[in-house]
Amino acid sequence: MRVVIVGAGQVGSNIAHSLAGSHEVVVLDIDGALVESLQYGADVLAIEGDGTELETLVDANVDEADLLIASTDDDETNMVACGTAKTIGDPFTIARVKDTKFLNTWRHSEGAFGVDFMVGTNLLTAETIVRVIGLPAASDVESFAEGSVQMAEFTIDPETPVAGQSVREADRWDSLTFAAILRDGDVIIPAGDTVIEAGDEVVVIGSPKSVREFANALSPDISGVNNVLIVGGSDIGYHIARLLGDRGLSPRLVEQEHGRAHELAEQLPGTTVLQSDATDREFLDREHVEDVDVVVAALDSDEKNLLTSLLVTRMGADRSVAIVDNGDYVPLFEAVGVDVAVNPREATAEEITRFTLERHAENVAIIESDRAEVLEIEVDEDSVLVDRPIRESIADLPDGVVIGAITRNGSFVTPRGDTVVERGDHVVAFLDAESIDAATGLL
Amino acid sequence: MGTLPSLRLNLRVDWRSSVSLVGTVLKYLAVPLLFPLLVSLYYGADTFVFLATIGITLTVGFSLEHLESDPELGAREAFLMVAVTWLAVALLGMIPYVIAGLDSTSTLGDPVNALFESMSGFTTTGATVMGSFEFSDHSHALLIWRQLTQWLGGMGIVVLAVAILPELSVGGAQLMDAEAPGPGLEKLTPRIATTARVLWMAYFGFTVLLFLILYGLHHAGYAPEMGLYNAMAHPLTTLPTGGFSPEARSIEAFSAVVQWVIIPFMVVAGTNFALFWRAITGEYDVFARDDEFRFYAGVIASVTAITTGLLLVGHGIAPALDAIVPASIESSIRSATFQVVSIVTTTGYASVDFELWDPVAQYVLLFAMFIGGSAGSTGGAIKIVRWLVIVKSLKRELFTTVHPDAVKPVRLGGRALDERAVRGIYAFTLIYLVIFFVGTIVIMIDSARIGEVLEIREGLSAVAATLGNVGPGLGDLGPMGNYLGFPWTSKLFMIFLMWVGRLEIFPVFVLLTVAFWRS
Numbered sequence: 001m002r003v004v005i006v007g008a009g010q011v012g013s014n015i016a017h018s019l020a021g022s023h024e025v026v027v028l029d030i031d032g033a034l035v036e037s038l039q040y041g042a043d044v045l046a047i048e049g050d051g052t053e054l055e056t057l058v059d060a061n062v063d064e065a066d067l068l069i070a071s072t073d074d075d076e077t078n079m080v081a082c083g084t085a086k087t088i089g090d091p092f093t094i095a096r097v098k099d100t101k102f103l104n105t106w107r108h109s110e111g112a113f114g115v116d117f118m119v120g121t122n123l124l125t126a127e128t129i130v131r132v133i134g135l136p137a138a139s140d141v142e143s144f145a146e147g148s149v150q151m152a153e154f155t156i157d158p159e160t161p162v163a164g165q166s167v168r169e170a171d172r173w174d175s176l177t178f179a180a181i182l183r184d185g186d187v188i189i190p191a192g193d194t195v196i197e198a199g200d201e202v203v204v205i206g207s208p209k210s211v212r213e214f215a216n217a218l219s220p221d222i223s224g225v226n227n228v229l230i231v232g233g234s235d236i237g238y239h240i241a242r243l244l245g246d247r248g249l250s251p252r253l254v255e256q257e258h259g260r261a262h263e264l265a266e267q268l269p270g271t272t273v274l275q276s277d278a279t280d281r282e283f284l285d286r287e288h289v290e291d292v293d294v295v296v297a298a299l300d301s302d303e304k305n306l307l308t309s310l311l312v313t314r315m316g317a318d319r320s321v322a323i324v325d326n327g328d329y330v331p332l333f334e335a336v337g338v339d340v341a342v343n344p345r346e347a348t349a350e351e352i353t354r355f356t357l358e359r360h361a362e363n364v365a366i367i368e369s370d371r372a373e374v375l376e377i378e379v380d381e382d383s384v385l386v387d388r389p390i391r392e393s394i395a396d397l398p399d400g401v402v403i404g405a406i407t408r409n410g411s412f413v414t415p416r417g418d419t420v421v422e423r424g425d426h427v428v429a430f431l432d433a434e435s436i437d438a439a440t441g442l443l
Numbered sequence: 444m445g446t447l448p449s450l451r452l453n454l455r456v457d458w459r460s461s462v463s464l465v466g467t468v469l470k471y472l473a474v475p476l477l478f479p480l481l482v483s484l485y486y487g488a489d490t491f492v493f494l495a496t497i498g499i500t501l502t503v504g505f506s507l508e509h510l511e512s513d514p515e516l517g518a519r520e521a522f523l524m525v526a527v528t529w530l531a532v533a534l535l536g537m538i539p540y541v542i543a544g545l546d547s548t549s550t551l552g553d554p555v556n557a558l559f560e561s562m563s564g565f566t567t568t569g570a571t572v573m574g575s576f577e578f579s580d581h582s583h584a585l586l587i588w589r590q591l592t593q594w595l596g597g598m599g600i601v602v603l604a605v606a607i608l609p610e611l612s613v614g615g616a617q618l619m620d621a622e623a624p625g626p627g628l629e630k631l632t633p634r635i636a637t638t639a640r641v642l643w644m645a646y647f648g649f650t651v652l653l654f655l656i657l658y659g660l661h662h663a664g665y666a667p668e669m670g671l672y673n674a675m676a677h678p679l680t681t682l683p684t685g686g687f688s689p690e691a692r693s694i695e696a697f698s699a700v701v702q703w704v705i706i707p708f709m710v711v712a713g714t715n716f717a718l719f720w721r722a723i724t725g726e727y728d729v730f731a732r733d734d735e736f737r738f739y740a741g742v743i744a745s746v747t748a749i750t751t752g753l754l755l756v757g758h759g760i761a762p763a764l765d766a767i768v769p770a771s772i773e774s775s776i777r778s779a780t781f782q783v784v785s786i787v788t789t790t791g792y793a794s795v796d797f798e799l800w801d802p803v804a805q806y807v808l809l810f811a812m813f814i815g816g817s818a819g820s821t822g823g824a825i826k827i828v829r830w831l832v833i834v835k836s837l838k839r840e841l842f843t844t845v846h847p848d849a850v851k852p853v854r855l856g857g858r859a860l861d862e863r864a865v866r867g868i869y870a871f872t873l874i875y876l877v878i879f880f881v882g883t884i885v886i887m888i889d890s891a892r893i894g895e896v897l898e899i900r901e902g903l904s905a906v907a908a909t910l911g912n913v914g915p916g917l918g919d920l921g922p923m924g925n926y927l928g929f930p931w932t933s934k935l936f937m938i939f940l941m942w943v944g945r946l947e948i949f950p951v952f953v954l955l956t957v958a959f960w961r962s
Contacts, residue, residue: 002633024633032861040518040620043612045633
């Protein structure tokens with residue numbers, strides 16, 4: 001497939017790297033330095049030029065492209081790029097859009113602005129954060145098979161019950177599969193005698209119930225999340241409050257600016273909006289932040305988000321989630337004590353890559369920037385899995401493949417060695433980076 | 444005794460990765476070696492030479508490859524790999540000459556001579572140290588290997604590796620940039636391997652076409668000397684702008700028709716191969732619109748016109764040689780065109796011994812040695828595109844002298860060039876000329892050291908012809924002469940010049956800086 005990406009920033013280059021292995025990728029950007037670094041850094045054709053300009057798009061052979069991804073930082077540029085591309089060819093167009101108002105227009109009338117699929121980054125970030133809040137201790141959560149299967153990634157602390165146990169010993173949750181262990185940058189496919197060590201990240205796949213039970217076992221003191229404090233009334237903060245409100249929670253939202261605070265209060269009936277500076281200790285004392293289960297820092301600067309999360313955690317809040325605009329800071333944030341750092345650009349890139357790959361598989365999640373993928377497929381006659389017990393079929397697949405979960409007619413089937421996979425089953429499988437290409441053909 | 448201070452080098456270059464990839468490339472060198480092996484079986488000579496070479500190549504290749512199981516290429520590793528690859532293939536390429544020279548009178552038995560011939564081959568220079576062109580001294584197979592080294596080096600060994608080795612796909616752009624002639628790399632397709640394949644296919648296609656034409660002419664009776672062997676040997680050195688020929692008299696040995704046929708193919712070899720791809724994919728007017736190609740055609744036409752004029756009025760022909768009949772119009776035009784095209788594209792063939800020309804015409808050729816082919820071609824020297832940018836930016840200097848406030852970018856093909864690119868072109872050209880002058884002095888002194896008298900034009904042309912990968916020089920190193928007379932130290936120095944010239948100086952010179960290894 002030929003893919004044209006407009007914008008070689010963090011989102012665009014991230015997508016380009018993910019897709020370059022399996023597709024022909026052309027990237028456009030106005031910034032010559034970005035173009036040059038991508039030209040040498042990835043196996044793609046990078047062209048310097050304005051992606052909203054007809055001539056540049058013609059140069060990039062958009063008329064022959066199957067897919068155009070507009071991923072610049074500017075909403076209008078992205079939509080215009082999609083619209084312009086539609087005038088010279090018929091690629092499937094994907095636009096990255098920050099402002100939710102454009103997303104609403106597009107949802108109202110799909111195909112508006114010449115955009116075939118719109119990714120609302122603010123909404124997407126908010127959804128990611130709400131998912132993480134819903135599952136304590138998890139650093140990444142994705143749903144598959146219409147919500148009947150979940151994949152989650154957990155960091156194993158020394159005091160958790162599975163630390164130091166072998167996978168065989170730890171395997172005591174029904175319908176839960178340990179798909180992989182990420183240790184020091186390596187992806188380990190666990191066997192029965194693999195020992196889970198403190199500091200590992202484990203990827204589990206299972207029914208939502210079992211994943212929740214596992215999460216509770218890892219951190220029993222957080223039985224459920226009720227008390228959420230959102231700091232920052234940005235668009236993302238607003239969406240987090242709204243989504244939590246939809247789930248029956250009444251979060252508190254802190255916004256310093258008077259006018260914005262009033263506006264938010266009007267739009268969010270279920271949320272308590274507080275107008276104050278969130279780094280003011282007296283205010284935090286007054287609001288009893290020591291009782292807070294999760295604090296979400298959604299201010300407009302990374303520095304402020306870091307300070308606020310650290311301060312509030314120090315004063316007694318259980319967990320902190322911070323938005324980090326600069327992707328390079330994510331590991332730093334998590335190293336100094338922020339529990340989960342969410343980078344909107346990374347989330348966007350993952351969403352777009354997933355959508356691109358999804359046109360083959362049903363649903364895809366990307367683990368730790370490309371080190372592995374979890375994907376959902378519907379089993380057809382050509383699959384190596386069909387009508388055989390998993391024990392036999394797994395021998396024909398590469399080593400880095402784990403069958404995580406199966407759903408049959410919407411109900412969950414725990415995959416074990418003797419489970420026979422049938423045609424029409426939905427299989428959720430974990431694949432490490434080396435086996436992705438080989439395995440997707442076989443599955 | 445105190446403990447020794449630790450001498451661990453803190454290198455910032457992952458040299459194991461680079462050398463391991465060199466090993467991968469080397470082991471594949473065994474495949475083209477099968478061609479001379481087949482020829483040796485056909486003629487029944489030197490079969491053992493090529494069997495042994497294949498064995499050594501595979502051994503060296505596999506052992507180097509084992510240095511690193513998972514090589515990763517950064518910018519520095521790419522430079523190191525390209526530079527080392529070229530040195531390594533030249534070293535392996537000399538093995539057949541040395542083994543075959545063991546029990547013969549061949550001048551190539553001497554290791555320095557063998558390395559000179561091998562480096563001259565791979566870098567498509569075409570300067571030779573072969574003392575005799577009799578098949579009794581050098582077998583058919585050995586001479587076909589000599590031709591083949593040029594063909595392999597022409598489009599680039601690393602470019603070929605990128606085309607066929609999937610593990611080079613990510614660092615591939617960096618590698619091709621370091622190896623391919625000209626400033627900057629023109630990527631034609633999203634995948635670098637496809638670009639590399641496209642270039643090699645075009646190259647291969649033209650080689651086969653020339654073979655068919657030459658062999659066809661032989662059968663039609665227009666080229667009596669162009670038998671199967673010669674028809675195979677010459678395309679292998681025409682398309683890479685190489686210039687080696689198994690004939691002692693180079694292209695003079697063939698009929699006028701053959702000479703006329705080879706001229707356009709040398710022009711093709713000096714053209715940016717990307718243009719052919721673009722023409723095939725539908726941009727039919729690409730040759731008319733490409734600034735560099737127009738300039739290239741213009742330069743060839745003007746230098747040819749000057750030389751033809753000199754030959755016609757008789758100034759081109761050395762007055763002392765009464766034997767030379769006043770040239771006919773056809774032969775003047777043909778000799779002038781052939782020699783000019785051969786030198787400008789840095790091929791180095793000769794259809795006439797221009798050593799017999801008047802110095803005036805010879806100096807025109809010496810000047811032409813600095814022009815070079817196009818970027819993305821197989822030609823050497825400074826390259827036409829750099830001269831074009833220099834001419835344009837000098838014009839801008841003149842303009843801004845009159846209009847000091849004018850903002851005027853240098854344009855190439857309608858596109859404004861980055862000032863950094865312009866600066867890079869000046870830097871390259873300057874360093875090229877500096878090497879030329881310093882190199883000439885080194886060669887002159889070295890010859891004086893052993894009491895050999897070197898004419899100044901011989902010194903100048905020796906450096907210009909090796910650094911520019913042209914081949915023949917003036918005087919004793921003329922098209923029918925050779926480089927045997929130089930002391931071995933000078934030969935080593937010229938081996939270095941050919942290596943540096945083929946990789947366009949920077950990839951080699953950067954290895955000589957401390958910053959490359961340490962910071």
